[in-house]
Amino acid sequence: MNIDFHVHGILSKKLKFDPELFLQGIEYAKENGLDGFILCEHFNAVDLKSAYSYLKDNYIYQGDRYIVNGFSIFIGMEVDIRYGGHVIVSGNRESILKIREELEPNIKKDNFIFFEKLLDLGEKYNCLMIGSHPYRENHKLYLQPEKLLKRLDALDLNTKDIYKRGLDIVEREVNELSKTLNIPYVTGSDSHYPVQLGTVKTCFKNECYTIKDLKENIKNKAYEIKISKCLKLKVYTSKITKNYIKRKKKEERELNKNN
Template identity: 40%
Template sequence: MRIDFHSHVKISKKSTFMPDYFREMMEEAKATGLTALAMTEHFNTSRFTDVYNFIDSHYTYEHGYYLIDGLKLFPGIEVDIKETGHILLIGSREDILAIRESLDNHTTEDTFIPFNELLDIAEKYHLLKIGAHPFRESTPLHHLEVSQLQRLDALDLNGKDLYAYGNEPYQKKLADFANKINLPIVGGSDTHQYLQYGSVYNDFNEECNTVDELKSAILTGNYVVNTSECLHVKVKGATLAKKILKKMISDKEHISL
C-alpha cells in the first residue's frame, strides 16, 4: 500500500470545488503509483462540504474510505490552531464532518481553536492525528510543549518543506526532533496541484482499510517513508502550475462579475 498523508483536492482555499479537477487529481495520483490518499482539505476552505457532497453522490464509501476508481481516499481535515500551526486529522467521513461542524466558530485567524481544545475534541473520535510541517516558518509546531505534541500520533515530513529547506538537512532536523519527543514520522506531499504527487509517500507492508489499522502500522513502524529523486522538480512545477491556475480562476471569476 502506497499512501500520501497530506493532500488537497482544491487549488486553493478561496477557489470553488471543481469536479473535473478532482477527477484529474485522482487519475494523476494513481499514475504516480499511489494506491491511497488522505484528503486533508483545509477546514476553513470555501464551501467545505461541497467536496463531500460530490464524492458521496459519485463514489462508494466503505470501511472508512472512498473508493475512487481503485484508489483509497481517506477523509481528513487540516486545522489551524490558535498558537500557530496546522493539525491533520484523518478518520471516517462521519467523524471528519462532525469535527468540521464543531469548528464553525473557529474559522478565522482571531478565532482559531487552541491546540489542547482541538485535541480534546479529536480524542473523542477514532482519528489519526498528525502534526503538519512542524518546522515551516509560517506555521510551525515545534514551539508547543512536548506534552502537547505527544498527544499526536505522528509528525509530517512535508514535500513543500523539503523543497524549501533542502531535502537532507530538513529530514535530519525533523528526525532529531521526532526522536526527542518520541513520535514517528509520516510523509505528506501537501499537494494542491497534481504534479506534486509522488514527491513524498509512504510504503506500507500491508493494506490498511481503517484509521485504526493505519495507526497500528505507524506505531509498529511497519512502513517506510520515501522521497522522490525528482522532488525538487515536482514541487517547483506544481507551485508554478498552481500560481497560473489560481490566476486563471481569479480572472474568470472577475470577468463573470
Template identity: 40%
Template sequence: MRIDLHTHGKLSKNSDFSVDYFTEMVAEAKVSGLEALALTEHFNTRHFYDVYETLDRLYPYNGEYYDADGLRIFPGMEVDIQENGHILLIGQKEHILAVRAGLENYTAKGSFIPFADLLDLAEAWPLFKIGAHPFRESTPLYELDRDLLGRLDAFDLNAKDMYKTGIQTCRSQVETLAQSLGKPVTAGSDTHQCLQYGSVSNVLDRPCASVAELKELIATGHYTIEISPDLPLRVKASVMLKKVMKRLAKLEAASLQGV
C-alpha cells in the same frame, strides 16, 4: 500500499470544489503510483461540506474510505490552531464531520481553536492526529508545549518544506523532533495540484482497510518513507503551475463580473 498522508483536493481555499479538477487529481495520483491518500482539505476552505457531499455522489464509501476507481481516499482535514500550527486529522467521514462541526466558531483567522482544545475535541473520536510541517516558518509547531505535542500520533515530513529547506535538513529536523517525543514520521506531499503527487509517499508493508489499521502500521514501524529524486522539480513545477492557474481563475472571475 503506497499512501500520501497530506493532500488537498482544491486549487486553493477560495476556490470551489470542482468535480473535473478533482477527478483529474485522482487520475494523476494513480499514475504517480499512489494506491491511497488522505484527503486533508483545509477545515476553513470555501464550502468545506461540499467536498464530502460531492465525494458521496462520485464514489462509493464503505465506512472507512472512498473507492475512487481503485484509489482509496481516506477522509480528513487540516486544522489551524491558535498557536500558529496546523494539525492533520484523518478518520472515518462521520468523525471528521463531527469534529468540523465543533470548529464552526473557530474558522476565521484570529479566532482559531487553542491546541489543547482541538486535541480534546479530536480525542473524542479514533482519529489519526499528525502535526503538519512542524518546522515551517509560518507555523512553527515544534515550539509549542511538548506535553501537547506528545498527544499527537505522528509528525509530517512535508514535500514543500523539503523543497524549500533541503531534503536532508528538513528530514533531520522532523525526525529529531519525532524521536524526542517517541513518535513516528509520516510523509505528505501537501499538494494542491496534481504534479506534486509522488514526490513523497509512505509505503506500508501491507494494504490497510481502515484508519485504525493505518495508524497501527505507522505506530509499529511497518512502513518506509520514499522520497522521489525529482521532488524539487515536481514541487517547483506544481508551485509555478498553481500560481498560473490562480491568476487565470481571477481573470475569469473578473471577466464574468464584467459581463
C-alpha cells in the same frame, strides 16, 4: 500500500472544488505509485463540504475510505491552531463532519482552536492526528507544549518544506523532533495540484482500510519512506501551474463583475 498523508483536492481554499481536476489527480497519483491518500482540505476552505459531498454522492465507502477507481481516499481536515501550527485530523466521514461543525466558531485567525482542545476532539472521535510541517515559517508547530505534541500520532515530512529547504535539513529536524516526542513521522506531499502527487510516499507492508489500521501501522513503524528524485521539478511545475490557474480564475471573476 503506498499512502500520501497530506493532499488537498482544491486548488486554493478560496476556490471551488473542481471534480474533473480531482479525478485527474487520482489517475496521476496511481500512475506515480500511490494507492491512497488522506484528503485533508483546509478546515476553513470555502468549498470544503462540496468536496466531501461529491465523494459521498458518487463513490462506495468501505472501511473508513472511499474507493475511487480502485484508489483509497481517507478524509480529514488540516486545522489551524491557536499560537501557530497546523494539524491534520482524519477519521471516518461522520466524525470529520461532526468535528467540522464543532470548529465553526474557530474559523477566523483570532479564534483558532487551542491545540489541547483539538487533541481532545480528535481523541473523542478516535481520529488519526498528524502534526503538519512542524518547522514551517509562520506555522511553527514545534513551539507548542511538548506534552501536547506527544499526543499526536505522527509528524509530517512535507514535500514543500523539502523543496524549499532541502531534504537533509528538513528530515533531520523532523527526525530529531520525532525522537524527542517518541512518535513516528510519515510523508505528505501537501499537493494542491496533481503534479505534486507521488513526490513522497509512505509505503506500508500491510493494506490499510480503516483509520485504526493506519494508526496501528504507523505506531508499529510498519512502513518505509520513499522520496522522488524528481521532487524539485514536480513541485516547481505544480507551483507555477497552480499560480497560473489562480490568476486566470481571478481575471475571469473580475471580467464577469464588469459585464
